[in-house]
Amino acid sequence: MSHDENVEPKCCRRDFLGKAGVSAFLTAVGLAGVGSLVGLSPSVMPDPSKQFKIGPPQDFPPGTARVFEEEKVVVISDEEGIYALSLVCTHLGCVVTLDKGREQFDCPCHGSKFTMEGMVMKPPAPRSLDRYEVSLVSGGQMMVDQNVRLGPNEKLKV
Ligand code: FES
Numbered sequence: 224m225s226h227d228e229n230v231e232p233k234c235c236r237r238d239f240l241g242k243a244g245v246s247a248f249l250t251a252v253g254l255a256g257v258g259s260l261v262g263l264s265p266s267v268m269p270d271p272s273k274q275f276k277i278g279p280p281q282d283f284p285p286g287t288a289r290v291f292e293e294e295k296v297v298v299i300s301d302e303e304g305i306y307a308l309s310l311v312c313t314h315l316g317c318v319v320t321l322d323k324g325r326e327q328f329d330c331p332c333h334g335s336k337f338t339m340e341g342m343v344m345k346p347p348a349p350r351s352l353d354r355y356e357v358s359l360v361s362g363g364q365m366m367v368d369q370n371v372r373l374g375p376n377e378k379l380k381v
Contacts, residue, residue: 273369277357280305280365280381288321288339295322296355296367297328297337304378307367308341309353319352328352340375351375 275294283289283300290297295310295318298370310318310328317332327344328337336345356371357379365379 239368274366276360276364276366278365279363280359280379283365287325290321291367292345293369294369296369298357300369301339301378304380305357306373306378307357309355309369311353312348313343313350313352314346314348342375 227363275291277283277289277291277298281307283298285300285302287300288297289299290310296307297310298305298307303332308328310320312319312330312332312335314330314333316336317330319328319330319335319337322329328339328341330336330348333347334345335343335348337348337352338344341354342350344350352374354372354373354377356368357365358368359381360366
């Protein structure tokens, strides 16, 4: 029986491939873990993109309802003041549309309806539309801040 020393035994090659596979797997799991931890870190600074200027109050006389499509916000002015509502339905997140004739918001997905104040007129939406802060900033402009949510009926008095 001869023994060829140049032939690598099958057991060692298999062991090497097995260890390489385990190593690659552990590296992938480690990277995924680090990625999740980064994703879980709290955001200390508010997202500046959630604040936007809308112009001076005189551009919003009572009766105005101006939709800002990109931000999914409507700014409404009535005799009591100016307020901003989210156009994102509180049921499952579809974008509601303004029906100016009926003075209400309609959700195209499951039929919820909201008043001009954002209150639920018809479910399944479980709660009113989010209301955002509107404030006066430098230069006589108004700004909507989607980081600050207000209670019902809160408006900027001008
Ligand atoms: S997402 Fe608006 S009613 Fe369902």
